[in-house]
Amino acid sequence: MYNKPKGTRDVLPDQSYKWQYIECVAREVAALYGISEIRTPTFEYTELFRRGVGETTDVVNKEMYTFEDKGGRSITLKPEGTAGAVRLFVENGLESCPMPVKTYYITSAFRYERPQAGRLRELHQFGVEIFGAQSPETDAEAISAASAFIERLKIKDVRLEINSIGCKTCRAEYNAALKRYFRPHLDKLCANCRTRYETNPLRLLDCKEEDCKRIAAEAPSILDYLCDDCKTHFAAVKQLLDEEGINYVVNPRIVRGLDYYTKTVFEFVSSAIGAQGAVCGGGRYDGLVSEIGGAPTPAIGFAAGLDRLLLLMEATGVEIPPRGVTQIYFAGMDAESRKKAFSLACGLRKHGIRAECDLMERSLKSQMKYADKTGAKFVAVIGGDELAKGETNIKNMADGTSSAVKFGEIYKYLSTRL
Ligand code: HAM
Numbered sequence: 478m479y480n481k482p483k484g485t486r487d488v489l490p491d492q493s494y495k496w497q498y499i500e501c502v503a504r505e506v507a508a509l510y511g512i513s514e515i516r517t518p519t520f521e522y523t524e525l526f527r528r529g530v531g532e533t534t535d536v537v538n539k540e541m542y543t544f545e546d547k548g549g550r551s552i553t554l555k556p557e558g559t560a561g562a563v564r565l566f567v568e569n570g571l572e573s574c575p576m577p578v579k580t581y582y583i584t585s586a587f588r589y590e591r592p593q594a595g596r597l598r599e600l601h602q603f604g605v606e607i608f609g610a611q612s613p614e615t616d617a618e619a620i621s622a623a624s625a626f627i628e629r630l631k632i633k634d635v636r637l638e639i640n641s642i643g644c645k646t647c648r649a650e651y652n653a654a655l656k657r658y659f660r661p662h663l664d665k666l667c668a669n670c671r672t673r674y675e676t677n678p679l680r681l682l683d684c685k686e687e688d689c690k691r692i693a694a695e696a697p698s699i700l701d702y703l704c705d706d707c708k709t710h711f712a713a714v715k716q717l718l719d720e721e722g723i724n725y726v727v728n729p730r731i732v733r734g735l736d737y738y739t740k741t742v743f744e745f746v747s748s749a750i751g752a753q754g755a756v757c758g759g760g761r762y763d764g765l766v767s768e769i770g771g772a773p774t775p776a777i778g779f780a781a782g783l784d785r786l787l788l789l790m791e792a793t794g795v796e797i798p799p800r801g802v803t804q805i806y807f808a809g810m811d812a813e814s815r816k817k818a819f820s821l822a823c824g825l826r827k828h829g830i831r832a833e834c835d836l837m838e839r840s841l842k843s844q845m846k847y848a849d850k851t852g853a854k855f856v857a858v859i860g861g862d863e864l865a866k867g868e869t870n871i872k873n874m875a876d877g878t879s880s881a882v883k884f885g886e887i888y889k890y891l892s893t894r895l
Pocket of ligand 1: 558601782
């Protein structure tokens, strides 16, 4: 017996409709916002993530699935979707398309994290990346798309938190202020934070260790260090969200776990699924396209964690529309009848009716049991008599009534009753 690797999941036949539903809603929302699908490889050259996601992040430092392929190249399973989307944008010359270029993806991502509820090693994301637009309306549109996705799933109890982490100019000043603040506390910080102090002071605000959290609570706020341009941009984004009735709280502690962000960052958080409450995260990344070889291009995006959203929907009793069940099941009494049952099912499928018949050469009793399990709405038994008369009794499983229907008229009969 083999087991699936730790931190991965199987989707069973009676659960897959939930995934199809979430993905379908994601595609609907993308269509509403004029966003087109892209697909990038499951693996990329490691260098892309080192450059794109950032050397100082946990994702790159500790969590990547990296290996050498048989040609001696360093390959990494994508830990997120943004870096690959940016590479696709640059490599395929989308820079010369009319802007903005709006893209989305539904993908697995791989992170070697300690698995727990809502934290997987193979996770699933619906991500959106919008290239080429720097207006505050773009930030508001990205946030609005994420919010529409969550709303359309009928998920409540999710809080939108936003922040601005500024641009290169104001960040440099803020980093210096953070260092000034943390310097006297260095000996009380965890080893990770002591490294962060040197490499990426912003990440000092994101430590989960209690002692570090306590010290970070009093740290200066980025919002007091924003340059005029970043301040104006953030104010305009907030105003647009206010005008659209999208509720949010400003949380100056959101710094995000990936290095590419500039200006607006945001997270949708729930308290109903335990410690891993972030169901969606994103932000602006105006420096990333040029960082990986493209022309300077502003960009913004988000990724919603589908595993966590599903967990949240199940935890809070959000109804997921049931999967399409079998509409008619044909049982066959003997070899000849089974052939007829097969042919009737094939014929109805051509008309778009979800039809099934026996494939197991089972007794009538077992066939009826199976039909019941599939939830079939109608059941028809074919035997010698039916073959002779060219008709069968179609039983409505909901109310137990049945009617004799000619083989050639089954579609007409069902089409008014399904
Ligand atoms: P992220 O915050 O790392 O951002 O991930 C986005 C979402 O993926 C999280 O909010 C969470 O719901 C889900 N997620 C992350 N890690 C796990 C895990 N181990 N298990 C289950 N779910 C997880 C990004 O990935 C950015 N690329 C988002 C983005 C797109 N920013 C701009 N564009």
